[in-house]
Amino acid sequence: MKTQTISCRFIGDFKVGDNMVYNAGLLCKLAESGSTFNKLMLLQAGAIAEAALWEIIYRAQNFNREGVPNISEEDRAEIEGKKVERFKAIIDVMKKYKILDKAGADIYDELDKLREYRNKVHIQLDVKLEGVPRDEDKAFTDPVRDWALRLNVRVLKFLTENFARPADLAQFAHSITVPSP
Template identity: 55%
Template sequence: MPNIAEADRREIEGKKIDKLNNIIDVMRKYDLLNELGAGIYDELHILRKFRNKVHIQDDNQDVPRDEAAAFTPARCAWSLGLCATVLGFLSQKFPRPADVAKYVEPLRIPDA
């Protein structure tokens, strides 16, 4: 990402625990997603908590222990939509350099 201070980049790179939290906070600091609305960073933090439930089996008060209650069809659709929105926005606003872009296909989400 352009215009991110080297110190902020190193902070993200050096984190071993909840790196996604730091990525979201740096994106907020640099207003990278502001065009997606005021609540985008809070939504990403909610998504992060559910992601941690799966990825690191994290127990937290914001995500039900019962996975059927946590991962409802509506919540799954919301998370997929949020990811597609953010990834689509970032790929348009901050495209990869040409030497790397050839390795990345456009994001496609299959129909349900």
């Protein structure tokens, strides 16, 4: 599978950025194996997308002098006071403040679907998506894996293009290499 390197200029918490780079490396290693680790690839892609989205909230909560491009100061101040810990809550904040609206009409539904699949790390729980079988070998197919990997790239690119930190901080960007089907 081919890969794509994205300079993630939106990251504010550098340790999270380091961990995203590390996990993206693991994701690339998993992708080298073909279909064997589809479930694990989807889990990794979901975790990377969640961390990337969290960085926008982190910056809104902690970078009140720098601000966050494309988020009004009023919305940033509201987000600053919120407790946001889980993927579902992150998606809800993104939706409420229309942060990802320009990424496409389907972005919130796609992220929610990714979240549901990602939650399948709990083997005893069913994926709550219509038409997804209980058999994990049938739920985590190549097309589902490829969809998750493409969504991960879409999120990383969108955040980089729309929420980059100021140009004078470009040297602190994390370059992340991810599989790109």
